[in-house]
Amino acid sequence: MTTQQLIQQIQQKKSFLCIGLDVDLTKIPQHLLELEDPIFEFNKAIIDATHDLCVSYKPNTAFYEAYGIKGLQSLQKTIDYINQNHPEIFTIADAKRGDIGNTSTMYAKAFLEDLNFDSVTVAPYMGKDSVEPFLAFKNKHTILLALTSNEGAFDFQTKVSEGKELYKTVIETSKSWKNSENLMYVVGATKADYFTEIRKIVPDSFLLVPGVGAQGGSLQEVCKLGMNKNVGLLINSSRGIIYASNGIDFAQKAREEALKLKLEMALILKSIN
Amino acid sequence: MTTQQLIQQIQQKKSFLCIGLDVDLTKIPQHLLELEDPIFEFNKAIIDATHDLCVSYKPNTAFYEAYGIKGLQSLQKTIDYINQNHPEIFTIADAKRGDIGNTSTMYAKAFLEDLNFDSVTVAPYMGKDSVEPFLAFKNKHTILLALTSNEGAFDFQTKVSEGKELYKTVIETSKSWKNSENLMYVVGATKADYFTEIRKIVPDSFLLVPGVGAQGGSLQEVCKLGMNKNVGLLINSSRGIIYASNGIDFAQKAREEALKLKLEMALILKSIN
Structure with missing residues (x-):
């Protein structure tokens, strides 16, 4: 997916909501556990109930790896289901990978080619040659932890070196990497003030924002400081939506929670136009 | 496995060699590709040929994830084969994971409980609450990227903040985390001089050292500066050993390369006793 297609989807849906598909078998409705693939069935129901309200789904790979080969099969089925039924949706493999060059290429292929996600989250600690292999994939996106x-x-991200916090150095440095136009950044909502500083460095980039809701960040505040002319934000909510209920009405309740956020987003978009 | 058991194994085998099982189907002998599980068959042959010369095996998870569900099955069979046939071997899942608390717990369970590795490599960027979930597992080890x-x-690891490079801050800070006695550190051999500084901070910890051989680091130099009274080093070699030949003699050639390193290690151990 191109960035332009993502922007169009945001404009059409009047939403920049990303729903985190972090499926924990101890938290999903009991009746699903009798099915052959409870994780996929849960995701399918959530996707069916929310796809018109959000622009992105983000499965965190840890929740799938925790269930071994069965979990990986559920992940594969989930991404295939999204790609086949809702190809307009921007998909994020929240994997936080990063390794030396040829090894990063292996991860990039696994997520961006084989599983066919639109994007993958990557950790910056190992630097340029650990991230560039991800950036080499055309119309795919690398979302760098900032x-x-x-x-x-x-502990480390706000350590100041040469007058600059590490997360700012990470963002600035990454702009010089090959195919850096394929970069987006993870910026937590719990620190809304930081968005002002970050927008000085990357005015045009998309930011993936966790931490609204369950972790206490304010949507209004983040939008005020972090939005750009193309919106430039993907606001993630996971638990607040997918675990709104653990009864048989879970998908309906998830829709209600997603709708609240979507309506708040539509209002914000209206107010700036 | 306890650290004491690892130390005993090193003393008995007179080796502190770790072999990286980074299996790339484009590099292994052609005749293996006809078998049902070429990755496992390759690993099994390498393990059979080298287990008396090394103390540790380290599969890098990227190489298995790259082959999807089949790759994960090969990883499972490989770790099971090592645990069943060579329980004295210290196993490392080179996964470089790291996420927010409850998500890190998912990864930790996947690698340390379900797959039953002795240890897992973890990235430090997200700080304390992303690493402590791994440290909570008894007699398991977390190998932090330094x-x-x-x-x-x-790019980032050597940035100086408050008079200290980031990698030193990472190591020092990690010492205050809960169950920090379960920590080891990744320190590349390509920068032998750094070992002197690192040993001032963690004189007793084990260091996992990639970069000897193919990446140009010197074993002699690393040992001179990095060894402690319990040896305290695991020297990794991957490509130099496992791809010594891609003919039908690959396992024998891998043994020969492993033996060279093991003999060099035995000499070093003799010279310090």
Whole structure:
């Protein structure tokens, strides 16, 4: 998918919502556990109920790897289901990978070619030659961890070197990498003030924003400081939507939660136009 | 496996060699491709030929994920084969994972419980709460990326903040995390001088050292500066051993390469006792 196609989808749906498909078998409705592939059935129901409200789905690979080969089959079925039924949706493999060059190429192929995700999240610690292999894929996107939404973000990401926090150095440095036009960045919503600084460095890039809702970030605040002329934001919500209910009405309740966020987003978009 | 058991194995075998099982189907002997599971058959032959010369095997998960569900099955069979036939071997899942707390727990379970590796490599960028979930597993080990052996290591890992390079801050900070006694560190051999500094911070920890051989690091130099009273080093070699030949003699040639390194290690161990 091109960035332009993502932007068009946002404009058409009046939404920049990304739904995190982090399926934990201990949290999903009990009646699904009797089915052959509860993870896929859960995802399918969530997707059927929400695809018109969101522009992106983001399965976190940890939740699938935790169930071994069966989990990987569920992931494969989930991405295939999205690609076949909702090809307009921007898909994100939240894998946070990163390794030396030829090894990163292996990961990139696995997620961007074989599983056919539109994008993958990547950790920056190993630098340029660990990220560039991901950037080489045309019309695919690499979402680099910049400032994450967890407590530990302050352990290293905000360390100041040469007058600059590490996350800013990561973003600035990444702009010089080959095919850097394929980069997006993870920026946690829990630190809305940082968006002002980040937009000075990457005014045009898309930012994937976790931490709205369950982790306490404010949608209004993030949009005020982080939005650009193409919106430029993908706001992720996982637990707040997919675990809104664990009864047989789970998909309907997920839709209601997604709809609340989507309507809030539509209002924000209206107010800036 | 306890650290003490690893140390005993090193003393008994007079080796601190780790063999990287990074299986690329385009590089293995052609005749294996006719078998049902070429990756496992390749690994099995390498393990059979080298298990008395090394103390550790390290499959890099990227090489298995690249082959989808079949690849994951090969990884499962490989770790099971090692655990069943050579339980004394210290196994490393080179996965370089790291995510927010509950998600890291998912990864930790996948590698340390379900696949039953002795250890897993983890990226530090997301800080304390992304690593501690891995440290919670008893007699399991978390190998934190500190200073990697690739070119990109100099992009961020050596940035100086408060008078200290990032990789040193990572190592120092990690010492305060819960169950930090379960930590080891990745330190590339290509920068032997750095070992002196690192040993001031973690005199007793084990260091996993890639980059000897193919990537140009010197074994002698690393041992001189990085060894401690328990040896404290696991020297990894992947391509130099497993791809020594791509003919039908590949396992024998791999043994010969492993033996060269093992004999060099035995000499070094003799010289310090």
